Amino acid sequence: MLLKLYVSGELPRSVTAIRRLREICAGRDDCDVEVIDVLAHPEVAEAAQILATPTLVREIPLPPQRILGDLSDIAMVRSVLNLSPPDTEVSR
Amino acid sequence: MSASPNGAPAKLPTFLEGFDVIADGGLPAGRVTLVSGTAGTGKTIFAVQFLVEGIRKSNEGAVFVTFEESAQDIRQNMLSFGWDIQRWEDEGLWAFVDAAFAPDTAGTIAGSYDLSALTARIEHAMAKVNAKRVALDSFSAVQGQFPDLGTMRAELFRITNTLKALGVTAVVTSERTHDYGELTRSGIEEFVADNVVILRNVLDDEKRRRTVEILKFRGAYHQRGEYPLAIIPDTGLVVVPLSANELRQRSTEIRITSGVEELDRMCGGGFFRDSVTLVSGATGTGKTLLVTEFVKGGFEHGEKVLVFAFEESREQLTRNARGWGVDFQKMEEAGQLRLRCQYPEMTGPEEHLVQMKALVQEFKPDRVAIDSLSAVERVTTPKSFREFVLGVTTFLRDHDIAGLFTATTPQLLGGSSITATHVSTVTDTIVLLRYLERQGEVQRGITVLKMRGSMHDKSIREFKIDGSGMHIGEPLVGITGVLSGSPIYRASDPGA
Numbered sequence: 001m002l003l004k005l006y007v008s009g010e011l012p013r014s015v016t017a018i019r020r021l022r023e024i025c026a027g028r029d030d031c032d033v034e035v036i037d038v039l040a041h042p043e044v045a046e047a048a049q050i051l052a053t054p055t056l057v058r059e060i061p062l063p064p065q066r067i068l069g070d071l072s073d074i075a076m077v078r079s080v081l082n083l084s085p086p087d088t089e090v091s092r
Numbered sequence: 093m094s095a096s097p098n099g100a101p102a103k104l105p106t107f108l109e110g111f112d113v114i115a116d117g118g119l120p121a122g123r124v125t126l127v128s129g130t131a132g133t134g135k136t137i138f139a140v141q142f143l144v145e146g147i148r149k150s151n152e153g154a155v156f157v158t159f160e161e162s163a164q165d166i167r168q169n170m171l172s173f174g175w176d177i178q179r180w181e182d183e184g185l186w187a188f189v190d191a192a193f194a195p196d197t198a199g200t201i202a203g204s205y206d207l208s209a210l211t212a213r214i215e216h217a218m219a220k221v222n223a224k225r226v227a228l229d230s231f232s233a234v235q236g237q238f239p240d241l242g243t244m245r246a247e248l249f250r251i252t253n254t255l256k257a258l259g260v261t262a263v264v265t266s267e268r269t270h271d272y273g274e275l276t277r278s279g280i281e282e283f284v285a286d287n288v289v290i291l292r293n294v295l296d297d298e299k300r301r302r303t304v305e306i307l308k309f310r311g312a313y314h315q316r317g318e319y320p321l322a323i324i325p326d327t328g329l330v331v332v333p334l335s336a337n338e339l340r341q342r343s344t345e346i347r348i349t350s351g352v353e354e355l356d357r358m359c360g361g362g363f364f365r366d367s368v369t370l371v372s373g374a375t376g377t378g379k380t381l382l383v384t385e386f387v388k389g390g391f392e393h394g395e396k397v398l399v400f401a402f403e404e405s406r407e408q409l410t411r412n413a414r415g416w417g418v419d420f421q422k423m424e425e426a427g428q429l430r431l432r433c434q435y436p437e438m439t440g441p442e443e444h445l446v447q448m449k450a451l452v453q454e455f456k457p458d459r460v461a462i463d464s465l466s467a468v469e470r471v472t473t474p475k476s477f478r479e480f481v482l483g484v485t486t487f488l489r490d491h492d493i494a495g496l497f498t499a500t501t502p503q504l505l506g507g508s509s510i511t512a513t514h515v516s517t518v519t520d521t522i523v524l525l526r527y528l529e530r531q532g533e534v535q536r537g538i539t540v541l542k543m544r545g546s547m548h549d550k551s552i553r554e555f556k557i558d559g560s561g562m563h564i565g566e567p568l569v570g571i572t573g574v575l576s577g578s579p580i581y582r583a584s585d586p587g588a
Contacts, residue, residue: 008209
């Protein structure tokens with residue numbers, strides 16, 4: 001799975017989103033994450049047609065999926081990415 | 093941003109024809125102007141044209157942020173106005189920020205967000221082309237993509253502040269649901285713009301009428317009220333600033349021939365060169381004949397004449413003229429005459445006006461005839477019609493062109509024409525043609541009802557039409573009531 005997270009600088013929302021994404025990917029070895037700062041690379045945001053930050057884009061597998069916001073709604077993120085909750089919860 | 097000495101914001105010319113007149117120079121420079129209107133009022137065209145004219149007239153870099161149509165659609169659609177956006181992109185004068193909604197850019201919301209990516213993209217595009225003008229089309233569409241009104245209000249406010257801080261002059265469009273009433277759907281945009289322009293496309297008496305109104309320019313002067321607006325292929329939006337040019341009036345003492353010697357005598361030596369004459373009469377009284385004589389009079393003095401015919405085809409006109417001994421074909425071949433025959437229903441009065449002006453500027457005639465105004469009146473509202481007549485009249489005067497318009501009266505005998513009552517105040521000379529019933533015979537009478545700035549013959553003359561045109565005879569004596577349509581003959585009149 002290839003995930004791209006677009007953030008703007010070091011804003012609290014950016015920090016929150018990065019932390020949440022780490023939590024979601026924790027313990028998984030199929031998560032490739034790339035973080036892009038749109039303030040530093042606006043041309044990348046233009047090419048990817050990003051309006052809002054943070055935006056998480058699942059590039060692979062297809063079809064692409066987009067999630068807007070600081071990812072504080074983890075259940076929603078997992079459901080869109082089609083990820084099961086951490087192993088501990090599954091075994092219960 | 094620069095300001096004039098009295099503290100009012102400086103203006104940036106839009107270079108949209110007519111708009112800068114009603115805007116008293118243009119849009120407030122370095123500010124954001126909201127352009128609001130219902131669907132199909134020309135908001136996107138306004139936004140694009142604002143950028144296009146900036147590039148064409150003063151080589152100013154332009155950024156177009158599109159939330160509704162894709163950049164590719166806009167490139168394609170605007171080609172019909174002759175605007176080759178792709179070329180300006182290649183030349184580094186134009187940059188798109190394509191923020192159009194597409195299914196694959198839609199997202200699920202999982203937390204709080206802002207639009208700083210959009211702001212970053214706009215700033216990046218502006219730096220790329222060194223932008224002086226920016227357009228965002230439309231705020232309503234971007235709101236559709238993000239449901240949270242509170243966030244949107246804060247974000248749009250931030251974007252407009254960024255634009256102001258960067259010193260660019262920006263146009264932001266937004267869609268409203270009705271032509272009158274609330275300005276925008278959500279009310280958000282009104283908070284962020286100091287300046288508001290409204291475009292309308294209203295159905296008035298079963299006829300479409302486009303207008304533009306400047307609702308407010310904070311701290312800056314502009315004309316008030318609605319002005320007619322036209323969307324013209326190859327040109328774009330054109331505003332018709334009527335009351336603005338109404339103020340200018342020049343007058344000359346130079347006389348020109350009406351084409352009929354006796355009528356010149358009745359007018360004290362001919363029409364004035366920069367005057368407009370209205371010929372009013374029932375059908376068949378000889379209005380088109382007077383137009384033909386007017387053309388001939390100009391031709392014989394080496395002048396160029398332009399005729400707008402709204403009732404008859406080129407063939408009919410040419411054939412009629414030949415019947416009166418006038419050869420239109422020869423005049424056209426000599427380059428001294430141009431006939432433009434069109435059904436008035438083809439387009440609205442605003443478009444007619446703009447096309448007429450363009451043709452006048454191209455052909456540069458000394459005389460212009462319109463046959464007839466009543467045909468235009470038939471397809472328009474009273475207000476549009478009055479504006480049309482006023483627009484043509486002032487334009488001709490400004491260019492020192494003699495005008496001759498005809499109007500048809502509804503009754504055969506006497507009576508006033510609706511057209512005449514509407515336009516008589518803006519024309520300089522009024523010539524009436526009437527049917528007269530006399531000794532059991534139908535005859536024709538002509539009189540000069542009014543002539544501004546000149547003595548004129550007040551009698552009613554009988555006239556005859558034959559193979560060499562119009563022949564005006566002696567004054568009709570002993571007859572009253574011709575104008576009202578019920579002539580009374582005095583028994584003592586030896587001729588009666």
